[in-house]
Amino acid sequence: MKKKRKLKPTWEKFCANYIATGNATESYMKAFNKTKTSKKKLNNYAHDLMQLPEIKERLNELQQKLESKTEKQIEDIGKELGKTIASKVQVLQELTRIALNSDNEMGRLRALELLGKFHRIFGDTTVEVSNNNFAPVQLVVKYVKKEDIVHEIQQ
Numbered sequence: 001m002k003k004k005r006k007l008k009p010t011w012e013k014f015c016a017n018y019i020a021t022g023n024a025t026e027s028y029m030k031a032f033n034k035t036k037t038s039k040k041k042l043n044n045y046a047h048d049l050m051q052l053p054e055i056k057e058r059l060n061e062l063q064q065k066l067e068s069k070t071e072k073q074i075e076d077i078g079k080e081l082g083k084t085i086a087s088k089v090q091v092l093q094e095l096t097r098i099a100l101n102s103d104n105e106m107g108r109l110r111a112l113e114l115l116g117k118f119h120r121i122f123g124d125t126t127v128e129v130s131n132n133n134f135a136p137v138q139l140v141v142k143y144v145k146k147e148d149i150v151h152e153i154q155q
Contacts, residue, residue: 007058014049019062024050092118 007015010031017027024046029035034042049055092115099111 005054007054011049011055012058015055015058015062018059019066 014027014031017030018024021027025039025042028046028049029037029042032045034045037045095111095115095118099108099115102108102111
């Protein structure tokens with residue numbers, strides 16, 4: 001089995017820059033600190049460096065690490081999104097239960113208001129709801145056409 005040799009620091013820096021930018025010429029310029037070299041020469045040097053088996057192998061390794069890290073991040077985001085969706089469903093279920101079953105009229109109204117906000121049915125019209133036992137409550141209601149609701153549900 002062939003022993004893998006360590007890359008020169010400038011080659012390693014080139015590879016890291018290339019993975020970050022995708023631009024071999026720019027990566028070469030940064031890694032080798034060649035700010036005064038012509039663009040044509042930089043292109044040639046970068047091309048030659050990209051042809052080396054050690055560089056190809058290292059770029060492949062770094063790309064695989066990056067992809068693995070990205071997959072893990074996507075998986076973590078998916079898990080968090082799943083938790084968020086599950087918690088929203090639980091909140092909506094609880095609000096629905098309160099709106100349908102609560103003996104507390106103000107609690108029912110508040111649950112209905114929150115459900116309405118979630119489903120985006122409230123808008124610019126103000127409606128005042130009052131009860132002898134409680135202070136008046138103002139709700140903002142937007143009246144929508146039945147067709148709009150059916151269309152939104154079908155999507």
